[in-house]
Amino acid sequence: MIYDFDQEINPHGTNSVKWECVPSDNGLVPWDKTDPALGNDRVLPMWVADMDFCSPQPVIDALVERARHGIFGYAVPTERYYQAVVDWMARRHGWQVEPDWICTTPGVVPALYVLVRTFVAPGQKVLVQPPVYHPFYRAITDNGGEIVRNPLILEDGRYRMDFDDLAGKLADPNLKLAILCNPHNPIGRVWPADDLRRFGELCAEHDVLVIADEIHGDLILPGERFVPFASLGQDFARNSITCTAPSKTFNLAGLHTSNIIVPDDELRNRFRQALNASGLPWLNPFGITALEAAYAKGEDWLAQVLTYLNGNLDTLDSYLRERLPAVRLIRPQGTYLAWLDCRGLGLSEERLKQLMLDEARLLVEEGSIFGPEGEGFLRVNIACRRTTLVEALDRIATALAARASAPA
Structure with a gap:
């Protein structure tokens, strides 16, 4: 069977932690800012480690x-x-x-x-x-x-x-x-x-x-x-x-x-x-x-999903090199999690988080939650449609461009 990982699946109404909750100091709380009805204002969630793909x-x-x-x-x-x-x-x-x-x-x-x-x-x-x-x-x-x-x-x-x-x-x-x-x-x-x-x-x-x-x-x-x-x-x-x-x-x-x-x-x-x-x-x-x-x-599905994930990594790596050279991918050998070195942006941890959530409208995990050794890094879940990944990258590029052109 050939699987289509580019298929769009609406996760809303499924009690999805990834799509319908946000982490807080008091645990997970309901969140509606990822609703597709919000259009360009919606937040893309790329944080918790589960996939946007149907199971086998x-x-x-x-x-x-x-x-x-x-x-x-x-x-x-x-x-x-x-x-x-x-x-x-x-x-x-x-x-x-x-x-x-x-x-x-x-x-x-x-x-x-x-x-x-x-x-x-x-x-x-x-x-x-x-x-x-x-x-x-x-x-x-x-x-x-x-x-x-x-x-x-x-x-x-x-x-x-x-x-x-x-x-x-x-x-x-x-x-x-x-x-x-x-x-x-x-x-x-x-x-x-x-x-x-x-x-x-x-x-x-x-x-x-x-x-x-x-x-x-x-x-x-x-x-x-x-x-x-x-x-x-x-x-x-x-x-x-x-x-x-x-x-x-x-x-x-x-x-x-x-x-x-x-x-x-x-x-x-x-x-x-x-x-x-x-x-x-x-x-x-x-x-x-x-x-x-x-x-x-499930092995046939797994082989296909690994090939797709590798394609997502290629897309991510190429995009960063061409359009966001200050951000570097630490290319993984396993998992579907991308570890991004954002220290070249010269932003504090708080400013980096603000850039992602408030300006790029992306919910990712800041590296510091994995220990102080992760400061200046981001963990991004790439187990998503390739169009979603490219949209997320476009949002980062747009947010950085807007910040660069803003009056000092």
């Missing part, structure tokens, strides 16, 4: 068929569900996962909270690599942990790990957990096997458990290769817990279905006990159905 047709068909059944009581995954996960990991990533290793949760972020609470006592430390996905910070501090930063280094247009700093930070006996993001959100870096191996060896040397957030691990752009951390060998598997989900891959975030893979028996038992004590709900029947259909019949 086999997933939609499976969900419709499940809905026709008419009974929506409590549901638990069966052997078919677990085998779908096992087969997917083997087929896509060459990783042999045992069904017993899989712990289901209604999301990676809730799972991360439980993991920190389980393996880090209040006052102990957790290492992150900023700029990094901002819920990591809250998961640590909300559970009484202390954040230790191992900042990534931007060099020649690509980020790398600072292993000297990492080794020094891991030597702290009060540091118990390290969160690895691969592919890395927001920068889109897909860590090579040698870097993962060195990271894992340093963590093992200092008895630090690795939590690998690999939720974007299927969204690997053409020419790149993704290596699951735990697939590097038994020693890496035993000292790690891997967070996965079909949500980013197939645009299924609202179905709240994720799989936390824990190869070590003792770690898995502790995590399962903590899950039982957490009060987190079971998976819902639609999430189970969607995962099984996506992992069985």
Whole structure:
């Protein structure tokens, strides 16, 4: 089947977080400024990480068929569900996962909270690599942990790990957990096997458990290769817990279905006990159905969407070079998130935010929410129609031109 990612789909009236809400200091609040009826005055939302594309047709068909059944009581995954996960990991990533290793949760972020609470006592430390996905910070501090930063280094247009700093930070006996993001959100870096191996060896040397957030691990752009951390060998598997989900891959975030893979028996038992004590709900029947259909019949759609996303990146890169040379794309190897270096504009963080929202009418995420290392950067979701992407870029160019021509 050929999918049309240029198709316009009206998201309004669907309770969409991306299109009908805005983040605030008090959480998400309803927002109507993205309504197409506003014309050129509407805001284009390019912030939260979900797609503007329909999910694969086999997933939609499976969900419709499940809905026709008419009974929506409590549901638990069966052997078919677990085998779908096992087969997917083997087929896509060459990783042999045992069904017993899989712990289901209604999301990676809730799972991360439980993991920190389980393996880090209040006052102990957790290492992150900023700029990094901002819920990591809250998961640590909300559970009484202390954040230790191992900042990534931007060099020649690509980020790398600072292993000297990492080794020094891991030597702290009060540091118990390290969160690895691969592919890395927001920068889109897909860590090579040698870097993962060195990271894992340093963590093992200092008895630090690795939590690998690999939720974007299927969204690997053409020419790149993704290596699951735990697939590097038994020693890496035993000292790690891997967070996965079909949500980013197939645009299924609202179905709240994720799989936390824990190869070590003792770690898995502790995590399962903590899950039982957490009060987190079971998976819902639609999430189970969607995962099984996506992992069985969604690869053709995924191949096509990755090609389209790569085309969007080419469009973005060319546009910036030709018309907005002060803004530089840190080209991702994975995810559908573009990390834009806007420091060449010479604007403060507040002025950059004002430029985007008030003048260009774009809702994006300012880099500082991913840590102070992200100041002067923006994270932009490019999982949208190409015409939407070009309109967003035109808006930025117009806003900058208007600012340049304004009286001093």
